[in-house]
Amino acid sequence: MEWLFAPFEVSFVQRALWGGVLVSLICALAGTWVVLRGMAFLGDAMSHGMLPGVALASMAGxxxxxxxxxxxxxxxxGVTALGRSRRFSQDTAIGLLFVGMLAIGVIIVSHSQSFAVDLTGFLFGDVLAVRDTDLVQLAVALGVAAVVSALGYRAFLALSFDTRTAHTLGLRPKLAHAVLLGLLTLAIVASFHVVGTLLVFGLLIAPPAAAMFWASRIPLIMLGAALLGCLATGTGLLVSWHWGTAAGATIAAVAVALFFVSALASRVRDSRTTTEEGIATSS
Known part of the structure; x- marks a missing residue:
């Protein structure tokens, strides 16, 4: 029992745990829609697209x-504007802006040797350095994400399955898409300081994807994603403490591992169900 609870008696680990839990809740709200709409590549591009702004803000203090x-x-x-062109797919627009923004960020970073350490934090995060002010910011971001998710639920739901239906119902799909992008941006910006941009998708994508094996209703998927994200946070911090691994990367790795465990368990469940149905039919 001491092996399990001793790390969480340390103050900075407690703050890291609370920070990870708040990030997990935010990512559960935004990540569910990202998975349903197949927006993972867009989210990845947006996370890397933050580098120029972070670099300039750091250099300017x-x-x-x-x-x-x-x-x-x-x-x-930029993705929204270029995505309206009929000459190429939205993936092409995302890829172009992804490379362009990342290149601009690296160029800016190359002019500041002192930014190298901060760049590591940007990419991989520093969950063990979470401060009380960071927790307040995450709590505010969670409140905003919850309000946006509740108010936009009907429009997001229609947009995820049929854009034409959303338009017919007067739900303004273009506005709903813009708001959904805003929700995704909020989740990424609020989370990058904790787990970093390269690892944020461990909590943004893996828990909702894992929850979808066991739930079909969106609120239940969000709840399952939140629980799995919190489990990944606690387990990742525990493993990081005892094994001396990078905390943010360990949390993300555990989240991805939980997805594969969930997928395997779901396959076993489906196989068993099929076998039982076959036996019942034959008898």
Whole structure:
């Protein structure tokens, strides 16, 4: 029991746990829609698109979250604008902006040797360095994400399955898509400081995808994703403490591992169900 609970008696590990839990809840709300709509590549591009804003904010001594939000917003607007062209698919627009924004960020970073350490934090996060002010910011972000998810639920649901139906019902799919991009941006910007941009998708994608094996209703998927994200956070911190591994990367790795465990368990369940139905039919 001491092996399980001793790490969480340390104050910075407690803050890391709370930070990871808050990030898990935010990512459960946004990540469910990302998985349903197949927006993972867009989210990945947006997370890397934050680099120029974060680099400029760091060099100017400004707020990194503001710089990240502005840069991710520019990325989202660019993808939306280029995605309207009929000459190429939206994936092409995402790929172009992904490479362009990342290249600009690296160019900016290359002019500041002192930014190298901060770049590591940007990519991989530092969950063990979460401060009380970070927890407050995450709590506010969670409140905003919850309100947006509740108010936009009907429009997001229609948009996920049939854009034409959403338009017919007067749900304004273009506005709903823009708001959904805003929700995704909020989740990424709020989370990158904790687990980093390269690892944020461990909590944004894996828990909702794992929950979809066991639930079909969206609120239940969100609940399952939140529980799995919290489990990944606690387990990742525990493993990191005892094995001396990077905390953010360990949390993300556990989240992905939970997805594969869930997929395997679901396959065993389906196989057993099929066998039982076959026996019942033959008898």
């Amino acid at each position: 400004g707020n990194l979250l503001v710089g990240a939000a502005v840069s991710a917003g520019v990325m989202a607007l």
